[in-house]
Amino acid sequence: MGNRLPLSLFVLFGTLCVTGRTNAAPRASVRSGPTENTGTTPHLQEIFLGRCWGFQQLWQVSPEVNCTDLWDKFFGAFSYREPCDVMASSYDPFFQASTFETPVNKTMFWSGTNVLAHAYSDEGHRYRTLEDTLPGHILNGLQWCGSPRAPGFNDTVCPQCENRPFWPEASKFFAQRARGDVFVMLNGTRRDASGNPEDAFRTTSIFARVELPSLNKNAISTIHVWVIHDLDSDPPYSESCGKGSLSQLEQILSYDGFHVICQDDPPSLRHQQCVDAPYSPLCTSVTSKAPKKNTIYNSFLSVVIVSIVLNL
Amino acid sequence: MGNRLPLSLFVLFGTLCVTGRTNAAPRASVRSGPTENTGTTPHLQEIFLGRCWGFQQLWQVSPEVNCTDLWDKFFGAFSYREPCDVMASSYDPFFQASTFETPVNKTMFWSGTNVLAHAYSDEGHRYRTLEDTLPGHILNGLQWCGSPRAPGFNDTVCPQCENRPFWPEASKFFAQRARGDVFVMLNGTRRDASGNPEDAFRTTSIFARVELPSLNKNAISTIHVWVIHDLDSDPPYSESCGKGSLSQLEQILSYDGFHVICQDDPPSLRHQQCVDAPYSPLCTSVTSKAPKKNTIYNSFLSVVIVSIVLNL
Numbered sequence: 001m002g003n004r005l006p007l008s009l010f011v012l013f014g015t016l017c018v019t020g021r022t023n024a025a026p027r028a029s030v031r032s033g034p035t036e037n038t039g040t041t042p043h044l045q046e047i048f049l050g051r052c053w054g055f056q057q058l059w060q061v062s063p064e065v066n067c068t069d070l071w072d073k074f075f076g077a078f079s080y081r082e083p084c085d086v087m088a089s090s091y092d093p094f095f096q097a098s099t100f101e102t103p104v105n106k107t108m109f110w111s112g113t114n115v116l117a118h119a120y121s122d123e124g125h126r127y128r129t130l131e132d133t134l135p136g137h138i139l140n141g142l143q144w145c146g147s148p149r150a151p152g153f154n155d156t157v158c159p160q161c162e163n164r165p166f167w168p169e170a171s172k173f174f175a176q177r178a179r180g181d182v183f184v185m186l187n188g189t190r191r192d193a194s195g196n197p198e199d200a201f202r203t204t205s206i207f208a209r210v211e212l213p214s215l216n217k218n219a220i221s222t223i224h225v226w227v228i229h230d231l232d233s234d235p236p237y238s239e240s241c242g243k244g245s246l247s248q249l250e251q252i253l254s255y256d257g258f259h260v261i262c263q264d265d266p267p268s269l270r271h272q273q274c275v276d277a278p279y280s281p282l283c284t285s286v287t288s289k290a291p292k293k294n295t296i297y298n299s300f301l302s303v304v305i306v307s308i309v310l311n312l
Numbered sequence: 313m314g315n316r317l318p319l320s321l322f323v324l325f326g327t328l329c330v331t332g333r334t335n336a337a338p339r340a341s342v343r344s345g346p347t348e349n350t351g352t353t354p355h356l357q358e359i360f361l362g363r364c365w366g367f368q369q370l371w372q373v374s375p376e377v378n379c380t381d382l383w384d385k386f387f388g389a390f391s392y393r394e395p396c397d398v399m400a401s402s403y404d405p406f407f408q409a410s411t412f413e414t415p416v417n418k419t420m421f422w423s424g425t426n427v428l429a430h431a432y433s434d435e436g437h438r439y440r441t442l443e444d445t446l447p448g449h450i451l452n453g454l455q456w457c458g459s460p461r462a463p464g465f466n467d468t469v470c471p472q473c474e475n476r477p478f479w480p481e482a483s484k485f486f487a488q489r490a491r492g493d494v495f496v497m498l499n500g501t502r503r504d505a506s507g508n509p510e511d512a513f514r515t516t517s518i519f520a521r522v523e524l525p526s527l528n529k530n531a532i533s534t535i536h537v538w539v540i541h542d543l544d545s546d547p548p549y550s551e552s553c554g555k556g557s558l559s560q561l562e563q564i565l566s567y568d569g570f571h572v573i574c575q576d577d578p579p580s581l582r583h584q585q586c587v588d589a590p591y592s593p594l595c596t597s598v599t600s601k602a603p604k605k606n607t608i609y610n611s612f613l614s615v616v617i618v619s620i621v622l623n624l
Contacts, residue, residue, distance in 0.1 A: 043365035046379075050362005053355035058453070067358075120587070122431065141370070267590035271583045275432070278579035 039156040040144045045071060051138045059124070061100075065134065070098055074139075079152030083145035084161035088169045095173040098135040102128045104180035105221075111207040112187030112200065113228055120185070120272050127183060130174045139166070168210045175214035182215070183224045188240055188264065189233040197238050199245035200227060212252070223253055225262040231273055231280045240264045351468040352456045357383060363450045371436070373412075377446065382410055386451075391464030395457035396473035400481045407485040410447040414440045416492035417533075423519040424499030424512065425540055432497070432584050439495060442486045451478070480522045487526035494527070495536045498561075500552055500576065501545040509550050511557035512539060524564070535565055537574040543585055543592045552576045 041047065052067035077090040108127035110117035117129055124132030131140045145158035184207060190198040202208060227241055239246055241262035253260045274283035353359065364379035389402040420439035422429035429441055436444030443452045457470035496519060502510040514520060539553055551558055553574035565572045586595035 041369060043361075043369075043379075046358075046361045047366045047369065048362070049355075049358045050360070050364075050366060052362075054359045054362060057353060057355070057359065067355075119434065126588075267595075268587050271586040271590055271595065274583040275580050275587075276438075278583055283579075283583065 038143055039158055040153045041142045042155065044142060044144055044153070045075070047142065048074065048138055052134070055134050055137050061134070065098060070094065070138075073097055075152070078144065078146040080148055081146040082148060083154060083159055084163060086146065086163070086165060088165035091166055091169050095135060095169060098138070099133065099170075099173040099177065101177045101179065102133065102174075105182075107174075107178035107180075107182045109175070109182070109184040109207050109211050110186075111184070111202065111205045112190045112198075113185045116228060116269065116272060117185045120269060130171060133174060135170055136174070139170075168206055171206050171210045172214045175211040176216060178215060179219045181222045181224060182220055183226060185226045185228060185269075186246070188227040188229040188246075189238045200239040201245040201249040203245075215258075217257060220258060222259045222261055225249065225260060226266055226269060227262065227264045228269055228273075229265055231277050231282050350455055351470055352465045353454045354467065356454060356456055356465070357387070359454065360386065360450055364446070367446050367449050373446070377410060382406065382450075385409055387464070390456065390458040392460055393458040394460060395466060395471055396475060398458065398475070398477060400477035403478055403481050407447060407481060410450070411445065411482075411485040411489065413489045413491060414445065414486070418492075419486075419490035419494045421487070421494070421496040421519050421523050422498075423496070423514065423517045424502045424510070425497045428540060428581065428584060429497045432581060442483060445486060447482055448486070451482075480518055483518050483522045484526045487523040488528060490527060491531045493534045493536060494532055495538060497538045497540060497581075498558070500539040500541040500558075501550045512551040513557040513561040527570075529569060532570060534571045534573055537561065537572060538578055538581060539574065539576045540581055540585075541577055543589050543594050 048071055049067050052065070052070055055061070056064055056067075073094040074091070077094060078086045106124075106128045108117065108121055108129050110129060118131060121127040121129045121132055130136040143158060145154050145161075146152065147154040186200040188200050190200055190202075192198050225241070225246070227239065227246060229238075229240075238244075241264050242250065246262060250260055250262060270282065274280065277283060360383055361379050364377070364382055367373070368376055368379075385406040386403070389406060390398045418436075418440045420429065420433055420441050422441060430443065433439040433441045433444055442448040455470060457466050457473075458464065459466040498512040500512050502512055502514075504510050537553070537558070539551065539558060541550075541552075550556075553576050554562065558574060562572055562574060582594065586592065589595060
């Protein structure tokens with residue numbers, strides 16, 4: 001009993017990646033579509049309808065969207081077709097019926113920062129990622145693919161298709177409706193599957209290929225680029241604002257007439273990372289721009305002590 | 313462009329309560345049941361089934377629970393009855409079919425710390441609150457009440473009942489199955505609706521009345537009590553470990569033979585609070601026990617400078 005520290009709770013994670021967590025619990029992937037060796041998610045229709053009605057209940061969407069009609073539009077886009085034979089425009093009736101404007105200054109894009117971005121957006125309470133909107137919330141982490149035979153979808157296996165249009169199309173509709181200040185969270189210590197450094201701004205990403213070109217320039221005030229780095233990265237930064245691919249991004253955005261503000265590791269996001277690694281050295285200096293009373297005090301104290309000693 | 317600070321993003325919240333957020337977006341309440349002037353949640357059955365199948369998909373529950381059967385057990389407990397005429401035991405078939413043991417060392421209780429507890433538990437990835445289990449997840453934030461007439465529930469109004477057994481019964485089943493180290497997050501700066509201080513450990517809370525008495529003493533290693541305080545509380549602590557109602561809690565637990573560790577504001581939880589208030593003075597000293605390299609360096613530098621000056 002007493003104020004002892006439960007050290008067992010605060011074992012410092014060796015690696016706290018911005019792209020993934022070290023905890024073992026399974027987590028639904030985001031923006032997933034058909035993958036090899038898994039078929040359409042079991043109970044897809046029931047999960048779709050439950051998420052659709054539940055989202056509207058949570059956010060009090062008005063006027064109400066008819067989820068049965070939305071399911072028909074979604075299912076109609078891919079069912080009874082060859083799994084790789086779906087055009088992006090097939091999903092448009094679904095997106096037109098389910099995509100609304102995000103509240104001004106709330107839109108957040110992400111690339112390479114999946115887990116951190118969603119921990120921070122907090123299901124749309126702080127910011128809104130695509131996965132915090134109605135269509136994104138409904139389909140997040142689910143798998144589906146069509147089949148020419150009844151019941152119109154394949155529940156045992158989905159092939160890898162060159163053309164997987166759902167998430168790019170969802171991203172297009174999402175980006176087209178962004179207003180005010182928008183935010184993009186990128187990974188300054190991004191690594192590929194083999195551990196080799198990758199660009200923070202990847203020109204092949206959905207953000208680069210779909211979201212950026214879909215922004216309505218007249219509706220956007222400023223694009224805030226947040227560059228996040230792993231707490232244990234060594235050297236600390238692989239890429240930071242104004243360097244490497246981020247310099248390229250800033251040039252593209254400026255050329256397109258956007259006002260851009262780039263920031264490395266905003267304190268709020270550092271705190272979000274520090275929740276899982278509170279004793280990391282970087283977590284002791286999260287808000288380095290705040291007044292350092294202790295430092296000033298200690299410096300003054302040192303002067304006084306030395307003066308006294310030397311005057312003895 | 314450049315590394316300028318987007319100050320607009322980091323406006324310090326005047327109040328960051330552990331019990332609620334200042335952002336305006338609606339958030340489903342937790343542990344809610346029937347309340348006056350609102351009837352059963354529209355599309356209750358579809359939301360129930362969607363959440364039930366979705367949860368199992370997310371956590372890969374094995375063997376699979378039949379959600380249709382679970383709905384029958386839930387609906388059968390209250391449907392076609394007077395709204396206030398439901399016994400706690402009516403829900404037991406539902407809880408028996410849906411409640412599993414929480415992984416060892418993961419169970420987290422909370423009282424007066426709703427929003428912070430769930431931000432920290434992260435949908436069960438860090439810890440498991442009742443709302444991160446299958447029955448809690450399915451019913452969280454929903455409303456329902458019976459009616460003797462078809463369709464068996466009232467969709468326009470639910471009365472305030474003296475006896476609202478669902479969440480206490482859910483809590484009992486949840487607590488009975490806790491194993492290893494368990495955690496409880498309490499509010500050291502708790503206030504009632506009028507702003508008057510309340511006890512951090514309320515003897516009338518579900519935690520005190522239901523969860524504590526339901527713990528299996530032989531399965532519990534240690535009870536970790538985390539006492540959280542608002543960042544802007546003045547005086548900083550209303551109640552802290554070893555004082556007031558927390559002293560009473562520690563006595564009760566010790567008398568019952570539990571090993572208890574109480575801690576005020578664990579650094580991980582401070583960081584979780586600091587995400588929304590990164591420039592709060594308390595957020596600059598979250599991990600005060602870590603080495604302060606800058607301070608040591610500055611002190612040394614001061615000594616050197618003064619020595620040089622005095623030797624000139």
